[in-house]
Amino acid sequence: MSLGPYASFIVTSYAAAALVIVILIGWIVLDYRNQTRRLRELDRSGVTRRSGRSAMDAS
Amino acid sequence: MSLIDLANPTRFLALTARVLPWLAGATVILLAIGLYQSALAPDDYQQGATVKIMFIHVPNAWLSMFVWGVMSIASLGTLVWRHPLADVAAKAAAPIGASFTFLALLTGSLWGRPMWGTYWEWDARLTSVLILFLMYLGLMALWRAVDDPSRAARAAAVLTLVGAINLPIIKFSVDWWNTLHQPASVMRMGGSTLDKSFLIPLLLMAIAFTLLFVTLHLAAMRNEILRRRVRSLQMMQASRVAFSSEVGTGSRQENASTGAA
Numbered sequence: 001m002s003l004g005p006y007a008s009f010i011v012t013s014y015a016a017a018a019l020v021i022v023i024l025i026g027w028i029v030l031d032y033r034n035q036t037r038r039l040r041e042l043d044r045s046g047v048t049r050r051s052g053r054s055a056m057d058a059s
Numbered sequence: 060m061s062l063i064d065l066a067n068p069t070r071f072l073a074l075t076a077r078v079l080p081w082l083a084g085a086t087v088i089l090l091a092i093g094l095y096q097s098a099l100a101p102d103d104y105q106q107g108a109t110v111k112i113m114f115i116h117v118p119n120a121w122l123s124m125f126v127w128g129v130m131s132i133a134s135l136g137t138l139v140w141r142h143p144l145a146d147v148a149a150k151a152a153a154p155i156g157a158s159f160t161f162l163a164l165l166t167g168s169l170w171g172r173p174m175w176g177t178y179w180e181w182d183a184r185l186t187s188v189l190i191l192f193l194m195y196l197g198l199m200a201l202w203r204a205v206d207d208p209s210r211a212a213r214a215a216a217v218l219t220l221v222g223a224i225n226l227p228i229i230k231f232s233v234d235w236w237n238t239l240h241q242p243a244s245v246m247r248m249g250g251s252t253l254d255k256s257f258l259i260p261l262l263l264m265a266i267a268f269t270l271l272f273v274t275l276h277l278a279a280m281r282n283e284i285l286r287r288r289v290r291s292l293q294m295m296q297a298s299r300v301a302f303s304s305e306v307g308t309g310s311r312q313e314n315a316s317t318g319a320a
Contacts, residue, residue, distance in 0.1 A: 004108040006173040013112045013166040017119070021271070024158050028278045035285035042292045047299075 066143050068284045075277045082274040089267035096260035103257075112170040114260055118268035120163040123191060124226050126156030126272065130198075131223040134216035144280070146212030147287075149219060150202050151279035155272060157195035164188060175239050183232035184240035187225060194222045208287060 003010050093114070103110035130152050136145030167185070168178045179185065198215055205211035233242045244252045251258055 002108070003111070004102070006107065006109045009169045009173055010108060010111050013115060013169045016165055016169075017115045017162050020158050020162055024155065024275060027154075028275060028282060031282045032278065032285070035282055035289055038289045039285060039292070042289065042296065045296070047292045047296045 068143065068147075068288075071144060072281055072284060075281055079274065079277055082270065082277070086267060086270040086274050089263065089270055093260060093263035093267045096263055100260050101256055106174060109170060109173050110257065112166055113257070114264045116163060116166040116170055117261060118265040119159045119166060120188070121265060122268055122272055123156060123160035123163050123188065124229060125269070126152050126159060127191065127195075127219070127223065127226060129276075130156065130219045134219040137212050137216040138220075144284075146208065146216065147280050147283045148276070149212070149215060150208075151283045152276055153195055153199050153202070155275050155279065157192065157199065159268075159272070160188065160192040160195055164192060171239070180239050182238040182240065183236035184229065184238050187229045187232050191222075191225055191229060194218075194225065198222075208290075 097111060097114040100111065100114070102108050130149045133145045133149035133152070136142040137149065164185075167188075171180070172178050198218060201215050201218060202211050205214065230243075232238060233240050253261065
């Protein structure tokens, strides 16, 4: 597959899209880990929801 | 399961935990097929191989508007129906929409340089999409600036609905004004002007990116629900500490006054 004289523009477009999407996925995964870790810490320190259920329920 | 059932965050978390792996798998498969079809697409007789940029530029441009549309519906949910997950949905969608809009601007610019001879032109389509990107950033800043999520939600909902005025401006800017950007060639009266060899990979990529948005949005909504759960538990913990220290101070004072008597 030849991309012609403007190959750098095409490759940069696809690489930029891949990079932004990877950053977005990474940010969401790290945020999830961060929130579940904080919930676990609160759970361990005995802070529970008003319903009496664990803070980690259904997460 | 009805929409009312989904209003319960715990049920939403349980349901999305089951659905997300399937959505992620479908996204990866469709994205792989779309990329393969895009690679096989022939060169355009005028644009040559740069037409391949269309397969990522157009889905990102569509999604930049679609995500704001989703946020507008969620904003109505916040202001009119007071649905508990509406502002969670709006807040979680904003960074994802901003990313798609950024990619639409960037890939458009990289496509424009070889085809138009310039990276940027202050014409109606490009400028209105730049405004959309700035509105996404403004909305994200607003959410960060207000501590109380319910207060931030109402202000953000109003701003989102006002910003929705920009959507038809973006869509019809190529018809209303003289712009460098080409007019609509897929979603238009009278059908698409694109040849099947370009249209099929483009639609596959559009569906794949839409699935990517749905997957990321649900995952980000889960994170937002957990963040609010953490916030309320931390407030509960802080009020317990304040109460116990108040009780401690009160009993010490009582002991002191009893001793003095």
